[in-house]
Every structure is written in C-alpha cells, then in structure tokens.
Amino acid sequence: MARPNNTPIPIAVARPPPQRRVPSKDQSQPQQPLVHLKAASPFVAAAGVANHRTRRERPCDACRRRKSRCVINEGASLCVLCEFHKQDCTFVQDPQPRKRKVPTDEPRPESSPKKRSIGVESARPSPPTSVGKPASSPRQRPAVIQRLDIGHVLTESLGLQTSKHGRYIGLTSPFDSTLIGLSQFDSRNESILALGTLRRVNDHDTFIMFSDDTSRDYGSDADILQAIHRVVAPHGPALIDLYFRVVHDSFPILQKQIFLERYRSPTHTVSPPLLAGMYILALNWWSHDSTLAPLPRPDVTQLESIASISLAAAMQRPKLSTVQAGLLLLQRPEADSWSLTTQLVAIGQELGLHLDCTTWSIPQWEVGLRKRIAWALYMQDKWSSLIHGRPSHIFSANWAVKPITPEDEADEASPAGAAGEEDKAEAEKGQILFRQMISLTAIMAEIMDTFYTQIAIQDFANAGRDSTRLILERAKPVQIKLKEWFSKLPAVVRMDNVTPKHLSSTGFLHLAYFATEITLHRRIVGSLDTTNSDPYLLYICRSAAKTRLISAMDFVNRLRPEHLQAFWYFPSKINFTLIGTFGGLLWATAPAKEEADFYRTRLREYRWTLSVSSDRADFLDYAVQMLDTSRSMLRNLADKPSLAQMQAQTSSVGVPAVPRPAAPARRAESGAEQEERAGDVSPPLTRNTSVSVFSGFSSEALDQYQEETRNGPDTPPSSVG
Incomplete structure (x- = not known):
C-alpha cells in the first residue's frame, strides 16, 4: 500500500x-x-x-x-x-493582461518576500502568560x-x-x-x-x-444574499462591525479576516444563513451604535425566515459555515431548538469536527477554526441536554478534539500591530472566557453523566434508603473539581473586573457555574426523604443546598448594566430560571413552616430583582414567567408544621444530634469576598438551621458523619415526624 x-x-x-x-x-x-x-x-x-x-x-x-x-x-x-x-x-x-501598479519613489524594503496569497511566514509571538502555555505544533x-x-x-x-x-x-x-x-x-x-x-x-x-451543484436548491445563494441585503440595507457593514465588537470575542466561532475578505469581495461568497445569523444577533445591540440608534431597525422576522430556509438548504451541502450559522441562530434568546442542536451535531460529525485535526494537511487557520467550532458544538450539545433534560449526543469515547491553545485562537483580523491595546485586551479576555466555559462545561457534563443518565437513576433507585449516601459519595469528586475550577479562575474574568461603560460577558460564565452547582445539589435534595432520612444527614444536605441558592441569588443581585447588556450565552435564560426552580424545590421540601417562609421570601425578592433587570436584558422576562408558574404550583402545597410543633413530636428533626459550635459573626463582605466564599466548599457549619453558611460535601461535619456510619453499628436512622 x-x-x-x-x-x-x-x-x-x-x-x-x-x-x-x-x-x-x-x-x-x-x-x-x-x-x-x-x-x-x-x-x-x-x-x-x-x-x-x-x-x-x-x-x-x-x-x-x-x-x-x-x-x-x-x-x-x-x-x-x-x-x-x-x-x-x-x-x-x-x-x-495583468494590472500593473503605479510606480512610486518609495524604496522597496529589503528582504520583502513576494506574497501570492497567504502572506509571509513569521515567527510565532509568545502568548501572554495569562493565556496559558502554547502547545507544540507538528510543523x-x-x-x-x-x-x-x-x-x-x-x-x-x-x-x-x-x-x-x-x-x-x-x-x-x-x-x-x-x-x-x-x-x-x-x-x-x-x-x-x-x-x-x-x-x-x-x-x-x-x-x-x-x-x-449535485445538491438541491444549488445556485440560489446569490438571490438569497440579495434578499438579506435588502432587509438590512444600507446598515449591513455597521451590523457586521457590531457583531465583531460584541459577540465575536467571547464566542469566537468565525475566522474574522477570512469572513471579512469574503464579505467584501465582489463575488460575495458568504454563506446566506451565516450572514443572516450575524445580522440577527447584531440587531440586539442596535441602540448601542450612535449612528444606528435613531434609525428604524430592520425587520428581524424577515431575516429569521430567510435564515431558516437558507439553513435547511445549506444542510444539503454541509460546510463549516453551516455549523457556524446554526450555532449563531441558536444563540438567540427565543431560539430554543433541541432538534436543530441534534442536526448540527450530526453535521459536525459529517465534517469530522469530532476528530483531532491538529496534524491534518489543512491550513493552520482552519485547524484553529475547526477546534473552536467543535468545542462550541460540544457546549451547545451539553447545555442543551441540561436545559431540556434529554440525553446528550456527544460521548467522550468518540470525542478526540484537543484543547484549544493560544495558537488556535490567533485571529488574523488585521496585520500584526494594527489592533489597539484595548482591542487586544478584550480579545484576550474573550479567549480566556471561551476556554473557561469549555472546561466548566466538561464538569457539568460529568455531573449529567454521573447523576442523570438512566443507568444512574436506576442505581440510585436500587440503593433504596441508602440512595442519598450513594449520591454523596459520587458527588464529592466532582464537587472538588468545581472548587478547583473556581479557585483557578483568572482575575480577568472575575465578576468584579469590569470597566465602566464597557460591556462584559463574564456574567454568563458565572451564571453557568451556579447552574452547574444547582444541578448537582438538586439531585441530592431530590433524594432526601424527610420521613426516613437520618436527621443529621438531612440537615447537612439542606444547609449546603441553601447556601448554594443564597450565593446564586446574591450573584444576580450584583449584576451591573455592563453585564446585563452584554452577550449572554444561549442557556442563560434557563440558567436564571433554574435558580428559581431550585428555590421552589427547597420551599416545597422544607420540613418546617419557618424554613418554607424563608424560601418564599427569598423567591419574592429574586423575582423583583429579575423584573427590574429585565429592562436591560429582555430575556429575563422568561425567568420571571417561570417563577410565577412555579409559584402557582406551590399553592397546592400542604401546610407545614412549625418548629415548635415538630419539637413537641421529636427532639431531633433536621438538627444535628451532636452539638456544634456556632460560627463567629461575619462582618459585611464585599462582592468579591462573597464570590470567593461561594466557591469554597468547606466553610464552618452552624447550628442555626435557617441561616446556615455550610457549603459543600467535604466539610468536617460530613466527613465525621461518614466516618461514624462506616465504623459504627448499623443502626436504622431516626424517623422524622
């Protein structure tokens, strides 16, 4: 051979x-x-x-x-x-005949190589230390x-x-x-x-x-592009500029210069659904451009109709631009399509996006582009799986894509040195944000595989009364990964690292972090049985869940206009909703009236925060509506006994059997300190069941409890009245 x-x-x-x-x-x-x-x-x-x-x-x-x-x-x-x-x-x-350049008196620089198409090869610049170590290239x-x-x-x-x-x-x-x-x-x-x-x-x-030309609807791209231009004319270039200013840095699934060259070329070979998707997203920030704000906004409905039709045609002859277009269209707050996500995963596999392309004989810019699109597709699949509660279509056994390196993120937007320092800083921040979202998504995917597959659900059901202990054993390793991820988060993507009057998309990363933790705690709380569970274990798990909810709500309270008006990743609408859903779950499962009242009050405050913030972020209206829907369901909740009534029935309901020292009073904390504490999984455990600051499963209390249950006699847990 x-x-x-x-x-x-x-x-x-x-x-x-x-x-x-x-x-x-x-x-x-x-x-x-x-x-x-x-x-x-x-x-x-x-x-x-x-x-x-x-x-x-x-x-x-x-x-x-x-x-x-x-x-x-x-x-x-x-x-x-x-x-x-x-x-x-x-x-x-x-x-x-060739076009000849007009001769000039300027001397030709020495050692200037001829460039036929792709320009000169230069030594690779060393990336900033905050970006990470560059990976070696095979050539x-x-x-x-x-x-x-x-x-x-x-x-x-x-x-x-x-x-x-x-x-x-x-x-x-x-x-x-x-x-x-x-x-x-x-x-x-x-x-x-x-x-x-x-x-x-x-x-x-x-x-x-x-x-x-062997596919259906071939040859209609020129007509579709003209229709798109008629909808946005004469504002097309301004919308493209808006897209690259607001969306591209934190969602870099395009090769900027390649796209701009195609967009500006006389033949205009841009993919119609991709162009329509970019216009549709950019229209969300129409009012942020001083020249566009006073003008009538183009008809988004027409663009969406054209994009949907042209994307279906492009799927008959799939290219990287087909996946790019689908991913952009799915970033719209109102675009919640599980079926389109499934189609894009299948197209990505046809294009080999699930493979390691680092050694392929293709241009370097395409290697980086393929890896960025592949990981964007991975995140689309995993987060869609979470927000829809359906099985993922991407499995680790068939996923060979290597992690993104700074070399893969080199964006040839302009000749070297032409970009301003501020633009370079924003581009670097966006690259870090994108990579951090990928690593967080991998942890979230592990949680989904560990706790929400049909096999895992059956395992927990077979465990019976020990299901909570089994869940906690499996939860501890992934909780440690979450803690390490948060502790290593670069300062540039921290919530408090915001430049006034400059949009910051870091909000969707931190929201995804809280949604990931809530997804884990939601499984634990759902396994608790207030009538049969060990009161000590019940107390620990509910205290940890309460801390997660309070931290997530405090995060939403600290969002600034620079966050709210920036680009939000597609699951954000549901992730805001999941915070309210988790609060409703804790309310519904609260053993005592006082605890239920606490969650009812916090949910009312959370709804008010979302409704006020929706003035700057329209997609938050959905979370408000879902909160109202959950509240209507909770009207059917039976009345709960008070703590006094419960103590009259039993002396060990939801309270540690062993007295624990109370934590010292905390001083008022800054937003950064609250966020740092939110990422910590082992603060002290207090005896106050309504204002607990316990967070996580590696605490001294749980370790001691697990040690006692392993070494002590096998006694049945106390019943809860």
Whole structure:
C-alpha cells in the first residue's frame, strides 16, 4: 500500500513567462523546479504520482478562467479538472493582461518576500502568560494572514470551499481504508473517483468531496444574499462591525479576516444563513451604535425566515459555515431548538469536527477554526441536554478534539500591530472566557453523566434508603473539581473586573457555574426523604443546598448594566430560571413552616430583582414567567408544621444530634469576598438551621458523619415526624 508522503509542498510554483500559443500538450517537457514560497497550507503528496510528473509552464484555458491549479497526472493527456468535467484541455487563449501598479519613489524594503496569497511566514509571538502555555505544533505554519487571495485560500481549505463540500469517511463505511490507500493521490492529496473526489488529510482520515451543484436548491445563494441585503440595507457593514465588537470575542466561532475578505469581495461568497445569523444577533445591540440608534431597525422576522430556509438548504451541502450559522441562530434568546442542536451535531460529525485535526494537511487557520467550532458544538450539545433534560449526543469515547491553545485562537483580523491595546485586551479576555466555559462545561457534563443518565437513576433507585449516601459519595469528586475550577479562575474574568461603560460577558460564565452547582445539589435534595432520612444527614444536605441558592441569588443581585447588556450565552435564560426552580424545590421540601417562609421570601425578592433587570436584558422576562408558574404550583402545597410543633413530636428533626459550635459573626463582605466564599466548599457549619453558611460535601461535619456510619453499628436512622 502506497503511503502518502508527509513532506509539505508549496502552494505555488515559479514559472518562466508563458508561451503564447501552444498547439497541444507535450508531455516531454522537463519538470520546472519548485520554488518554496512561505505558505499557510502544506499538503501531502503521494509518492511517485504528482511530484515526478511533467507539465506545461502555464495552466490550460479552463483552469486559467477558473483561476485554479492545473494538475496533470503522469501519463495523462488532460488535466485533472478537464478530465473530471469531460471537456477539452486546450492552450490556445492568450492570458488576460495583468494590472500593473503605479510606480512610486518609495524604496522597496529589503528582504520583502513576494506574497501570492497567504502572506509571509513569521515567527510565532509568545502568548501572554495569562493565556496559558502554547502547545507544540507538528510543523511550522504561519500565524498571521496579511493579504488574501480569498478564492485561493478557500480552495486550499477542507471545510469552506465555495463549490464543494466534504463528508468524513468512517472506518466501517464501504470505503475501506486499505482500498483508499491503493488510490493515487495528486499534489493536493486528492484522488478523483466516479462518485466524488477523495481527499486525504493524514494517513488515517479521508473525506469524499462532492460538487455543490449535485445538491438541491444549488445556485440560489446569490438571490438569497440579495434578499438579506435588502432587509438590512444600507446598515449591513455597521451590523457586521457590531457583531465583531460584541459577540465575536467571547464566542469566537468565525475566522474574522477570512469572513471579512469574503464579505467584501465582489463575488460575495458568504454563506446566506451565516450572514443572516450575524445580522440577527447584531440587531440586539442596535441602540448601542450612535449612528444606528435613531434609525428604524430592520425587520428581524424577515431575516429569521430567510435564515431558516437558507439553513435547511445549506444542510444539503454541509460546510463549516453551516455549523457556524446554526450555532449563531441558536444563540438567540427565543431560539430554543433541541432538534436543530441534534442536526448540527450530526453535521459536525459529517465534517469530522469530532476528530483531532491538529496534524491534518489543512491550513493552520482552519485547524484553529475547526477546534473552536467543535468545542462550541460540544457546549451547545451539553447545555442543551441540561436545559431540556434529554440525553446528550456527544460521548467522550468518540470525542478526540484537543484543547484549544493560544495558537488556535490567533485571529488574523488585521496585520500584526494594527489592533489597539484595548482591542487586544478584550480579545484576550474573550479567549480566556471561551476556554473557561469549555472546561466548566466538561464538569457539568460529568455531573449529567454521573447523576442523570438512566443507568444512574436506576442505581440510585436500587440503593433504596441508602440512595442519598450513594449520591454523596459520587458527588464529592466532582464537587472538588468545581472548587478547583473556581479557585483557578483568572482575575480577568472575575465578576468584579469590569470597566465602566464597557460591556462584559463574564456574567454568563458565572451564571453557568451556579447552574452547574444547582444541578448537582438538586439531585441530592431530590433524594432526601424527610420521613426516613437520618436527621443529621438531612440537615447537612439542606444547609449546603441553601447556601448554594443564597450565593446564586446574591450573584444576580450584583449584576451591573455592563453585564446585563452584554452577550449572554444561549442557556442563560434557563440558567436564571433554574435558580428559581431550585428555590421552589427547597420551599416545597422544607420540613418546617419557618424554613418554607424563608424560601418564599427569598423567591419574592429574586423575582423583583429579575423584573427590574429585565429592562436591560429582555430575556429575563422568561425567568420571571417561570417563577410565577412555579409559584402557582406551590399553592397546592400542604401546610407545614412549625418548629415548635415538630419539637413537641421529636427532639431531633433536621438538627444535628451532636452539638456544634456556632460560627463567629461575619462582618459585611464585599462582592468579591462573597464570590470567593461561594466557591469554597468547606466553610464552618452552624447550628442555626435557617441561616446556615455550610457549603459543600467535604466539610468536617460530613466527613465525621461518614466516618461514624462506616465504623459504627448499623443502626436504622431516626424517623422524622
């Protein structure tokens, strides 16, 4: 089996001036030497095929018109594209005249290399220490794109070609890897078959490329783009600028310069649903642009209709832009689509987004872009699973994507040094925020897998009266991970790190943290039985849950306008609601009237906070409505006995059997100190059951309780009256 050679080859060759009229293709011409330009897309060439062929000094007429590489395999009379399209391969047309630059008196800088398309290769700058350690790359690729021949750049890509789309070939498909290895691959690592074109990205992973014109609704993109432009005209460029200012830094699923080059090009090859999705999100901040605020806002409903129709068409020829468009459309507060999330996961697997692409023979910018899109898709699936209460579609056994590195986040928005220091700081903050959200999502996914799968639910049911103890044993490791995650949170994404009058999206990260903790405690509280549980264990678990609820509500109280008006990640609407749901659960399960009254009062305060904040964040109206819905359900709750009545029946209801020393009075804490305490899982345990500050499962009280239950006699817990 012939194995591809992993030696990079250039994306362009230096040729002598072309001969004007060539009657036929003479294969006896000696091969021209290759001149290695500094390029961004090395490709693997099959040994003995393309590297040792003979070819003309210039492309054929058809390839010249297409501005495509003219490749002639050894022994062939037609070039690859002409053979594929079954057309004549001629060399009779004169080349089009080139545009010459007006000469200037400025001296040409020395050692300035020619740039055909991708610019110069430069040494990679050392990333800031707060970003993290850069990962080593298997080969050097340029980090900065300075000038773009956008048509050529997209042709070299795997997932963003303008006229082709690719689908990953799995190991059990009819395309056996051994048979694929017998194919002859050209310099682009492609092999043309009757069904399509094989494109090999390394020794193990292969895609099959299809022409877009084989799919339904092909050719309508230009009309759809015009319809989109008519809705937003003449404000399209201003909306794109708004999108990159507000959304892109903390949700970097686009390659900024690649998109802008496509957006500004005369052919305007931007994906219609992607463009519509960017416009729709940017319209949320219409009033934040002084030039747009006094003008009438474009019709969002029309844009959403166009985006929905064009996305369905794009799914027939899936590309990276298809997943990008779907992810953006799902960031709308009102877009709560489990089915679309499921479709995007399937498309992502067709595009190979679940694989490790770091060693693929694709441009470096596409490696970083694929990893960012893949992790955004991972988060979309996991958080959708949580807020809908449905099984995730991404499993760790089939997820090979490597963590994002600073190199993957290099955004070639402008030539090096052109961005201001403030813009660079915001971009770095957004990158850290994105990576922290990914790591938090992984912990949340572990909680979902540990406590909310059907197997886990059955395990807890089989444990019977010991279900709470089993849940606590499984909860302790993940609670430690949460504590470590919070303690290592960089200062730049802390809640109190806000510049006045500058939007900050850090709110959605901290809200996701509280939603993750609530999801864990919700499972514990749900397992408690006030009639059969050990009173000491009942007290500890409910005290920890109360602390989580109070910390989450205090977090919402501390949100500033800079937080509320910024970009909020899609599950935020539900995450705000989950705080209220958790409060309602504690109210409903409170053993005594006094405790129930405490939660009723806090929920009333929480509703007021949300209703006031909704003036700056419309999506909070949903959380207010859900709170009202929960309150209406709680009207059916039976009256609870008071503490005095309970103490008359039993002396050990919800109170530790062993007296514990009361905690010293706390001084007033700042917001930062409250947040730091919220991340701590082991503050002291007090005896006051209504104002407990206990937080977490690794406390001295629980450790002692578990030690006593392990070593002591096996006695049944006391009943709760």
